[in-house]
Amino acid sequence: MTLSPDLVADPRRIGEDAPWWRQAVVYQIYPRSFADANGDGLGDLPGITSRIEYLSELGVDAVWLSPFYPSELADGGYDVADYRDVDPRLGTLEDFDRMLAALHERGIKVVVDIVPNHTSDRHVWFQEALAAGRGSAARERYIFREGSGPDGSEPPTDWVSVFGGSAWERVTEPDGTPGQWYLHNFAKEQPDLNWDNPEVHEDFLTTLRFWSDRGVDGFRIDVAHMLTKDLTEPLPSKDELALIPQDGNHPLIDRDDVHEIYAEWRAVFDAYDPPRTAVAEAWVHPTRIHLYARPESLGQAFNFDLLVADFDAGQFRRIISDNLALAAQSGSSSTWVLSNHDVVRHATRYGLPNTAGPDGRRHDDERPGGAWLLSGGTEPVLDREKGRRRAAAATLFILGLPGSTYLYQGEELGLHEVVEIEACARQDPTFFRTSGAEIGRDGCRVPLPWSAGGAAFGFGADGAHLPQPEWFARYAVDVEEADPGSTLALYRRALQLRHELQTGERLEWLETGRDDVLAFARPNGWRVVTNFGVAPYTLGDGEVVLASGETPAGIVAGETTVWLAPAGATA
Incomplete structure (x- = not known):
């Protein structure tokens, strides 16, 4: 490399x-x-x-x-x-x-x-908003709008929630009549907050x-x-x-x-x-x-x-x-x-x-x-x-x-x-x-x-x-x-070694001669080689201190990563 x-x-x-x-x-x-x-x-x-x-x-x-x-x-x-x-x-x-x-x-x-x-619709603020009705300070904490259509029975827009369905839900007013709609970009139980408030x-x-x-x-x-x-x-x-x-x-x-x-x-x-x-x-x-x-x-x-x-x-x-x-x-x-x-x-x-x-x-x-x-x-x-x-x-x-x-x-x-x-x-x-x-x-x-x-x-x-x-x-x-x-066991060993090897926030890509193999080096000489392909890859010098799979001497098997450390970097 x-x-x-x-x-x-x-x-x-x-x-x-x-x-x-x-x-x-x-x-x-x-x-x-x-x-x-x-x-x-x-x-x-x-x-x-x-x-x-x-x-x-x-x-x-x-x-x-x-x-x-x-x-x-x-x-x-x-x-x-x-x-x-x-x-x-x-x-x-x-x-x-x-x-x-x-x-x-x-x-x-x-x-x-x-x-x-957003909050839950069970949050005390939203419950206050439901009880307070149109034009209240409590509703100004959320995003309420009148509906569209002649009787307000349609959502204010045709926007769709991230979770599917309409992004608007209609409420019943304190007097029992159909009322305003509130915006919920996620579930209807998650009314959006008004961050202008x-x-x-x-x-x-x-x-x-x-x-x-x-x-x-x-x-x-x-x-x-x-x-x-x-x-x-x-x-x-x-x-x-x-x-x-x-x-x-x-x-x-x-x-x-x-x-x-x-x-x-x-x-x-x-x-x-x-x-x-x-x-x-x-x-x-x-x-x-x-x-x-x-x-x-x-x-x-x-x-x-x-x-x-x-x-x-x-x-x-x-x-x-x-x-x-x-x-x-x-x-x-x-x-x-x-x-x-x-x-x-x-x-x-x-x-x-x-x-x-x-x-x-x-x-x-x-x-x-x-x-x-x-x-x-x-x-x-x-x-x-x-x-x-x-x-x-x-x-x-x-x-x-x-x-x-x-x-x-x-x-x-x-x-x-x-x-x-x-x-x-x-x-x-x-x-x-x-x-x-x-x-x-x-x-x-x-x-x-x-x-x-x-x-x-x-x-x-x-x-x-x-x-x-x-x-x-x-x-x-x-x-x-x-x-x-x-x-x-692999994760435990990897995190232990990472603490020993981690160094400054730099990375140098290394040429491997293959499009399906990536390698990089860290400032202390720690090297990482990943074979994304299936054909084995032959390593150069360096001691393998960790591998994600079976690694014959000097070989990185397909779909495998190895870590190589400089001499003396780790016990």
């Missing part, structure tokens, strides 16, 4: 005093599906506390908790009824404090989810201080690109909306003025020592993601490009180069993610032919639910072993990159997407609002298997809120802990 002149990265060297989040490994916990301490079928905060030894042995730097707030679970907890409390089914504020302290004792930071675009600004500043004062280290901001809206009449149709460029002036998405909100938040974050961190979930055009990652805004933003990429060397190289350049532009560090609570697990995506996106659909497949569902008379299309092999290779590849890596609970076990969930057991509003045309996200949210035997595979004493398949037994933690060749 020879050095390429293509140098991609922030040229700054990052010292020991750099903010913890710049190159952290963050483990996402979906609390209701992680561990159930009280046996009611829902994961809870004491359950998380009971598994902190596991998180410590895994070697993560931080955990990100998906919402644990009071919620009716219309959208898996992202319909928040109270931003400054814990759902009583998941514990108490005292349980949160105990969990936080225990994680901090192990050196693990804590990031919590903030959901600022100063009360909304102040309440969220209070929420950020509430959790920061309790010791939370950072925040993940849900749909960070959708808060501000220009709803000047006349409102455009959905077809007209689709033609408006998303360049900072779109009526609903990625508006420039959203960063005025985040400037307020940044002042709160920076008032703490150390400053609280934040990362934006912002599905925006790649040329605009750096705006959310600027130090005067949220400071970091997810890049989701790998979620929509095939297991392909050319796509990976372009995505890595582009996002490191964007990180340098913002002054932040990049983020790498292959799975989360909203997408099909990458072990399954990579086991499908011609995969295309986070929903697991093939480019040429229009069947409801995507290609990974089996329908009458068809042959299985998922190659589980290929998916596992590619997933391990892709994971080692991104763990070698500069920047932070976000892992999703269960991927360290090599879990596949759970397909075999009957309609009556599903929970995702996407499934119901599209009449099953979109399968939804339940398959990646099934509770974890902690043991091969026992109730709910060790998740809890009395079942699990989403059904676990029998094949989970093969992926249980106790099974993998006993197997030195397991996916869990």
Whole structure:
């Protein structure tokens, strides 16, 4: 391999005093599906506390908790009824404090989810809005409009919710008559907030201080690109909306003025020592993601490009180069993610032919639910072993990159997407609002298997809120802990080595002589080589210290990643 002149990265060297989040490994916990301490079928905060030894042995730097707030679970907890409390089914504020302290004792930071675009329809503000009626101050916290048509019986526009169906819902007025309509870009139980209202600004500043004062280290901001809206009449149709460029002036998405909100938040974050961190979930055009990652805004933003990429060397190289350049532009560090609570697990995506996106659909497949569902008379299309092999290779590849890596609970076990969930057991509003045309996200949210035997595979004493398949037994933690060749063993070793090898935020691509093999070097000589093809690749010099699969001497097998370290870099 020879050095390429293509140098991609922030040229700054990052010292020991750099903010913890710049190159952290963050483990996402979906609390209701992680561990159930009280046996009611829902994961809870004491359950998380009971598994902190596991998180410590895994070697993560931080955990990100998906919402644990009071919620009716219309959208898996992202319909928040109270931003400054814990759902009583998941514990108490005292349980949160105990969990936080225990994680901090192990050196693990804590990031919590903030959901600022909408509340639950059970939130006290929305209940006040329903009771107060037209023209009230309570309704000004949300987005209410009169309906269209001669009697107002039609929605104000034909806009469509992200989850399917109309983005408007009509209310009944206090006198019992049909009334106004409210905007909900997601489920009807998630009314959008009006960020033109100063009360909304102040309440969220209070929420950020509430959790920061309790010791939370950072925040993940849900749909960070959708808060501000220009709803000047006349409102455009959905077809007209689709033609408006998303360049900072779109009526609903990625508006420039959203960063005025985040400037307020940044002042709160920076008032703490150390400053609280934040990362934006912002599905925006790649040329605009750096705006959310600027130090005067949220400071970091997810890049989701790998979620929509095939297991392909050319796509990976372009995505890595582009996002490191964007990180340098913002002054932040990049983020790498292959799975989360909203997408099909990458072990399954990579086991499908011609995969295309986070929903697991093939480019040429229009069947409801995507290609990974089996329908009458068809042959299985998922190659589980290929998916596992590619997933391990892709994971080692991104763990070698500069920047932070976000892992999703269960991927360290090599879990596949759970397909075999009957309609009556599903929970995702996407499934119901599209009449099953979109399968939804339940398959990646099934509770974890902690043991091969026992109730709910060790998740809890009395079942699990989403059904676990029998094949989970093969992926249980106790099974993998006993197997030195397991996916869990690979993740533990990778995170241990990463801590030893991680260095400044630079990357140099290395020429490999093959289009299907990528290699890069870090400033200390640590090298990562990934064979995206199937033909073996012959290495040059260097000691292999970690491999995602079997690696004969001097050979990288197909669909495999190896790490090579300079002499003396690691024991």
